[in-house]
Amino acid sequence: MEAFEGLILKQINFKESSKILYIYTEKGQMSLLVHGAKKLSSPFLNLTQNLTLIKFYATGKALKTLTDGEILTDYRKIKTDLEKFTYVQHLMEIINYFSESEYDHQKLYTFLKKILSHIENETHYIRYVYMFELKYLYLLGVAPNFNVCSACGVTDNLQFAVKDGGYACKIHATANSGVSHASVAVMKQIYYHDLKTVLDLKPDPDIRREIRLFLDEYYLYHLNFTSKSRTILSGLLGY
Ligand SMILES: [Zn+2]
Incomplete structure (x- = not known):
């Protein structure tokens, strides 16, 4: 599991209830799959808004999958x-x-x-x-x-x-x-x-x-x- 920090630039829906986030980090843009992100019961609802600076953990090689994370700044x-x-x-x-x-x-x-x-x-x-x-x-x-x-x-x-x-x-x-x-x-x-x-x-x-x-x-x-x-x-x- 790797730790990252980045700003969510945009997102697209993926399959029925998931999302792919496009996150800008100090190493460039990365894509992040968030399973069940569209479900109201998702623990990541607030974490997956555009223009949010997050710290997060992910697994996987080509397309990384979110495992946990926290909001650093939500730019309210x-x-x-x-x-x-x-x-x-x-x-x-x-x-x-x-x-x-x-x-x-x-x-x-x-x-x-x-x-x-x-x-x-x-x-x-x-x-x-x-x-x-x-x-x-x-x-x-x-x-x-x-x-x-x-x-x-x-x-x-x-x-x-x-x-x-x-x-x-x-x-x-x-x-x-x-x-x-x-x-x-x-x-x-x-x-x-x-x-x-x-x-x-x-x-x-x-x-x-x-x-x-x-x-x-x-x-x-x-x-x-x-x-x-x-x-x-x-x-x-x-x-
Ligand atoms: Zn000239």
Whole structure:
């Protein structure tokens, strides 16, 4: 029997009364079969909710089976706030979608727990959602270039656009227009922020909106990704 810790990202029904959970751990995503999880008499009813951090024991080789476990954090303050919950679902969809990608899972796992704690406990939490999305682009090897023209390294007269992977000079820019300087400055600060220090930044609604649309377009253009939660979010946000 092995011990694990992880965050439940999603789940599917399996046979009549069982479930398979997709759990993100410090070694990457794993699948976990939970026998009888859908029965009301299951001792694991609370343990098998999405967005729950659990410690658990499992047996088996290819598909592991849950034998016992406990909840470490249930993120109640996120689950009871529809907007927060939808934003976090969006992040969980991203992690699940790219779960086969090769990157430092231990690093991401630790970072994810810190991000969720900020989202849960802070009023101005959207900057932490953006922080996750921006830094995740780095892990996937497609981070926007925030400093120089991606093509020639020039540092003057730059325009920041999705198609150009961030900054490009007048000669190398292929996009007709770019993101406002104010939004780029906010994204740059968020992208380079170290969570050990205080994030002194509260972007106004126009900038939040512009960054949201930039990130959506960036994930779509460079990674061919869009989430189901993003559609729900647009119903809540109006964009
Ligand atoms: Zn250039």
